[in-house]
Amino acid sequence: MAGNIKNINTADAEIADHLRSIFHIKPKPAPTKCNPFVVEFFGVLSLTDLREPERKLWYIYYCKQTDIERTLHQIHKKYGKKNMYEIFRKPVFSGPALRASVKKHFAELKWFTKGNLLEAPPKSHFNNERVCKTITDLHNIEQQRLYNYVMVKNQWYFKR
Known part of the structure; x- marks a missing residue:
């Protein structure tokens, strides 16, 4: 069951990436390198x-x-x-x-x-x-x- 959820999440991610390219939406930003908790x-x-x-x-x-x-x-x-x-x-x-x-x-x-x-x-x-x-x-x-x-x-x- 856990494997199926992982496959669904990757399929959703691929569809989301595809829709972003079709509608010319910027891709999701990668996580930032800076840590907001370090001042x-x-x-x-x-x-x-x-x-x-x-x-x-x-x-x-x-x-x-x-x-x-x-x-x-x-x-x-x-x-x-x-x-x-x-x-x-x-x-x-x-x-x-x-x-x-x-x-x-x-x-x-x-x-x-x-x-x-x-x-x-x-x-x-x-x-x-x-x-x-x-x-x-x-x-x-x-x-x-x-x-x-x-x-x-x-x-x-x-x-x-």
Whole structure:
């Protein structure tokens, strides 16, 4: 009996695929690779260069919630734990997208952006509070963009 149910399900799937091709309906999407239960975080660390204390440096990172400790340990190992502290950490939809918008914003301000490191130009008026506020504003813009996208898709769905 169980074998017959399996055959019926595969036959139904073949018929559904055939009907989709006849009526030019998009095929069913494959399951997504991302796990909605694993949260991704974006963070910023304030970094002090002991050799040149007047330099203003920040390190940006993103990682899954399960990898935060490992990522921070690697960063602290590279730059020294005493030389940095965290000024920003928030859950995000896409860490690479927010990283790209942050780097683009600061590059337009003529900052030095190399890899994950942000460096303010000499005699800049930026401090940790202003950097944190700017990144919070960029995060809010990203959230608003996602919200608008979902709402447009939702309205389109109900108009169909």
